[in-house]
Amino acid sequence: MTESNSSFWAASRLAAVRPSFIREILKVTEDPSVISFAGGLPNPDLFPLEALGEATAKVLKDEGTQALQYSTTEGYLPLREWIAARYAGRGVEVSPDQILITTGSQQGLDLIGKCFVDGGEPVLLERPGYLGAIQAFALMEPRFCTVPLAKDGPELEPLRQVLAEDEPTVFYAVPNFQNPSGVCWSGAKRAAAVEMLEKSKTLFVEDDPYGELRFAGVSHPPVSSGLEPNRRILLGSFSKVASPGLRVGWLVAGPQLRRHLVTAKQAADLHTSTFNQRILARYLADNDLDAHIATIRDAYGRHAAVMIRTMEEHFPDEVDFTKPEGGMFLWVTLPEGCSAMALFEKAIEAKVAFVPGAPFYVDGSGDNTLRVNFSNANEMMIEEGIRRLADCLKSYLAICRPQP
Amino acid sequence: MTESNSSFWAASRLAAVRPSFIREILKVTEDPSVISFAGGLPNPDLFPLEALGEATAKVLKDEGTQALQYSTTEGYLPLREWIAARYAGRGVEVSPDQILITTGSQQGLDLIGKCFVDGGEPVLLERPGYLGAIQAFALMEPRFCTVPLAKDGPELEPLRQVLAEDEPTVFYAVPNFQNPSGVCWSGAKRAAAVEMLEKSKTLFVEDDPYGELRFAGVSHPPVSSGLEPNRRILLGSFSKVASPGLRVGWLVAGPQLRRHLVTAKQAADLHTSTFNQRILARYLADNDLDAHIATIRDAYGRHAAVMIRTMEEHFPDEVDFTKPEGGMFLWVTLPEGCSAMALFEKAIEAKVAFVPGAPFYVDGSGDNTLRVNFSNANEMMIEEGIRRLADCLKSYLAICRPQP
Structure with missing residues (x-):
């Protein structure tokens, strides 16, 4: 058993498990004025409720x-x-x-x-x-x-x-x-x-x-x-x-x-x-599940297209990102030496959120990566949110990688 | 990892876990002619379905x-x-x-x-x-x-x-x-x-x-x-x-x-x-949960009363059993040296089932104990099943504890 002032006691295996950083981020993004690409939620408008x-x-x-x-x-x-x-x-x-x-x-x-x-x-x-x-x-x-x-x-x-x-x-x-x-x-x-x-x-x-x-x-x-x-x-x-x-x-x-x-x-x-x-x-x-899935695919495909197009137009050239053919997530890589955690602080001020990539690495690397979700927000919000993020990126990169 | 002919391989912690013996017993009791006191099911007639x-x-x-x-x-x-x-x-x-x-x-x-x-x-x-x-x-x-x-x-x-x-x-x-x-x-x-x-x-x-x-x-x-x-x-x-x-x-x-x-x-x-x-x-x-619980209590109380009365009338004197004031289970103790597992074999032939007690002990003891459920069967079935079990007990005890 491990024992400390702050943690009472617990089985030693718990020492290996961090509470999810994403959970903590999701709390920050509960502010409705924040456009959040942080969560991993399917789009609820597409649930087959009836x-x-x-x-x-x-x-x-x-x-x-x-x-x-x-x-x-x-x-x-x-x-x-x-x-x-x-x-x-x-x-x-x-x-x-x-x-x-x-x-x-x-x-x-x-x-x-x-x-x-x-x-x-x-x-x-x-x-x-x-x-x-x-x-x-x-x-x-x-x-x-x-x-x-x-x-x-x-x-x-x-x-x-x-x-x-x-x-x-x-x-x-x-x-x-x-x-x-x-x-x-x-x-x-x-x-x-x-x-x-x-x-x-x-x-x-x-x-x-x-x-x-x-x-x-x-x-x-x-x-x-x-x-x-x-x-x-x-x-x-x-x-x-x-x-x-x-x-x-x-x-x-x-x-x-x-x-x-x-x-x-x-x-x-x-x-x-x-x-x-x-x-x-x-x-x-x-019901015909395939017909239902087709509506989800169409919607997520449109969302991804808007996100990719807006990133292509507004992201600085040195920022790299994946162009997924499916799923719910897109992955952004900043130049080496930049920190998505530092960018996150700026982004929250600008009312846009994502998940810094470091928690997805078990070796302590990945600080210059971040995850962006495109399933949950609508197309207008995606365009506006990515513009905000692009502005943050420009001002952050100027500090992170000062021009010679 | 542990490896054997029969088990492919698995984490060593699995060696400590037996698949539930009760699951195996429940398979034996799927025969509808068996009156089963083996399960631990609440009475489904009392679910608040509506x-x-x-x-x-x-x-x-x-x-x-x-x-x-x-x-x-x-x-x-x-x-x-x-x-x-x-x-x-x-x-x-x-x-x-x-x-x-x-x-x-x-x-x-x-x-x-x-x-x-x-x-x-x-x-x-x-x-x-x-x-x-x-x-x-x-x-x-x-x-x-x-x-x-x-x-x-x-x-x-x-x-x-x-x-x-x-x-x-x-x-x-x-x-x-x-x-x-x-x-x-x-x-x-x-x-x-x-x-x-x-x-x-x-x-x-x-x-x-x-x-x-x-x-x-x-x-x-x-x-x-x-x-x-x-x-x-x-x-x-x-x-x-x-x-x-x-x-x-x-x-x-x-x-x-x-x-x-x-x-x-x-x-x-x-x-x-x-x-x-x-x-x-x-x-x-x-809804009023307490009113619903009252109907469950009344039913289980009647079931337990029938079971206890039938046991008192028909069980051999040297067999001991608890008289619960609630819950779903009653516990039977046979004389030392008798085996509920051996009784189980006889009981299944007589179309009545229970759970032998040994799996509830981590020290290998408890072979002379057994668990009987009274929530699931109706009162007529309880009376008939306990009579069958009493007959099995009498013939088993004659072998297990031969008279001098």
């Missing part, structure tokens, strides 16, 4: 008692069957028996941490990496190693090296429109990664909350589809395509992995809400 | 978008306010800031394990103890110690000794109608335990899912109400008084404890379903 309401009414009428009772840890079978069929439609063979319904994808990370991340053992992350995964795994006190992300996925030579030399037990990645960077792995990098992973003993964990939100370019099958079912775990979620407030996601794992995950899930919360699982199953049976 | 349906419709109509969006880790404030006010009504001072909404009480155990249970450190449980707590804490690889339960609560001299000598970091208990034993701590034992806990450094975790289900005798205030807020955690749940399928519970902890728990909760599942929290808040605002 259709979910109809599904809820049917569930309560036809199966209300079952929906309010305890249920199995594995999850509601018709929902698992729907998920398996959807993978089949994408050319990925998955049986309902490989699926475990989770209380959002975040719970999948928690369960994987408990089952497959041992204290002191190496865990491989993308650099930058998803903060929620860093937090969930950190509780299990592993040693983090990282592979740098280029604009088309992980840099291959460092990946080859870290897999061979560190022999990480787990490699966690978000290959489609990653949070925070918006990066999508290219087909070539996917193939190369599969080849390397096949030769390694590393368990590949592929988190894919944003894959369906592609508004440009061509989709790739999951990296995992090239790997043996007991060597990979796929994470999925209804949060970005239906509603995050229901807290329903899933994971896909071969039988040798899944049985451990089911045991851990039982100890974590017994099972995911029966009610919410049945509502989603009914909603998915009665 | 009132929850009305609350759901209102939430979707008035606050649908917010209900479907992400929300804060701490939980929906009006729900926390309702919970705080209910404690006030029982004479316990709790502020909404001390409450953290959890995805069922089971998640509270998971979070407490992560935050306050360190590998190798002693954790104190009642003997027998709640299986869900054993599973959640076991993942953190503590050293379990136990205090025997008498019919009126923990035996005091062993409790004094274990607190003084082992100095457990956590003492976990279910003082009201415990699962599995049905035991309720007496007022005298509560007072004695508080006095001992005040002198110790042990964090007291008081799980109270059944306290409201008292159908005889007089209620006690929580043991925790005598302890300083940063020295105790109270767990509560809507599962037994409204619906378990919604997966909404809570914990109460002083600020020095709660901030760690909020960090762990964020890494576990971000937050509990916004939708379900708002439905419950609306249900509680529009």
Whole structure:
């Protein structure tokens, strides 16, 4: 146990976990005059409110008692069957028996941490990496190693090296429109990664909350589809395509992995809400999810286009940014030596907010990066907010990089 | 990592966790001709289906978008306010800031394990103890110690000794109608335990899912109400008084404890379903929960009375059982040397089921005990099932304890 004046006492594993810096930032941005690109919220205007309401009414009428009772840890079978069929439609063979319904994808990370991340053992992350995964795994006190992300996925030579030399037990990645960077792995990098992973003993964990939100370019099958079912775990979620407030996601794992995950899930919360699982199953049976996703894609595509165009027009040339083909985030890189945290202070004064990139790095780097969300604000706000940010950038860069 | 032919590989902490034996038993009891006292299900005929349906419709109509969006880790404030006010009504001072909404009480155990249970450190449980707590804490690889339960609560001299000598970091208990034993701590034992806990450094975790289900005798205030807020955690749940399928519970902890728990909760599942929290808040605002609980108490009281009367009439004299004044479970003790597991085999042949007690003991004892649930079956089934069990007992005891 650790003990200090300020912290009473707590298990020593807590020392590795920082409370989310993003949470703190979101408090600053509650001021309604601030245009915030800091959050990671789906656009609430696009929730299928009416259709979910109809599904809820049917569930309560036809199966209300079952929906309010305890249920199995594995999850509601018709929902698992729907998920398996959807993978089949994408050319990925998955049986309902490989699926475990989770209380959002975040719970999948928690369960994987408990089952497959041992204290002191190496865990491989993308650099930058998803903060929620860093937090969930950190509780299990592993040693983090990282592979740098280029604009088309992980840099291959460092990946080859870290897999061979560190022999990480787990490699966690978000290959489609990653949070925070918006990066999508290219087909070539996917193939190369599969080849390397096949030769390694590393368990590949592929988190894919944003894959369906592609508004440009061509989709790739999951990296995992090239790997043996007991060597990979796929994470999925209804949060970005239906509603995050229901807290329903899933994971896909071969039988040798899944049985451990089911045991851990039982100890974590017994099972995911029966009610919410049945509502989603009914909603998915009665509605065309693809048609709904098309409206989300269209909207986010317009948002991203406005953001990119405004950045191209107004950002100083030495500021770099990704041009995502899907998802909810865009990643900005300032010149070396500049600090997104210092820029953040200026931005808040100018009533615009983003998330400084440093928390997405486990090695203390990334101070010159920042994450910008484009799903939540409307197009007018995006244009106005990015103009404000461009002004901040110009005045900040003049201090940060004084002209000779 | 541990590796074996049968188990692929997994984090070493999994070695400490058995998949729930009860889950396996429940599979055996799926045969509809079996009268099962094995489960731990509330009676579904008593779910407030109509009132929850009305609350759901209102939430979707008035606050649908917010209900479907992400929300804060701490939980929906009006729900926390309702919970705080209910404690006030029982004479316990709790502020909404001390409450953290959890995805069922089971998640509270998971979070407490992560935050306050360190590998190798002693954790104190009642003997027998709640299986869900054993599973959640076991993942953190503590050293379990136990205090025997008498019919009126923990035996005091062993409790004094274990607190003084082992100095457990956590003492976990279910003082009201415990699962599995049905035991309720007496007022005298509560007072004695508080006095001992005040002198110790042990964090007291008081799980109270059944306290409201008292159908005889007089209620006690929580043991925790005598302890300083940063020295105790109270767990509560809507599962037994409204619906378990919604997966909404809570914990109460002083600020020095709660901030760690909020960090762990964020890494576990971000937050509990916004939708379900708002439905419950609306249900509680529009309905008289006490009137609803009264109907549950009356029904469970009738069920328990039938079960106790049938046991008194038909069980062999050398079989002992508790006579609970509330909750959902009754505890049977066979003569020393008999095995509830062997009885279980006979009982399944006779189409009646229960849970053998051994899984509720961390020290390998308890083979002569068993748990019987009285909430789920109706009164006729209870009478018939207990008669069948009595017949099994008579024939089993003749083998187990042959007459001289």
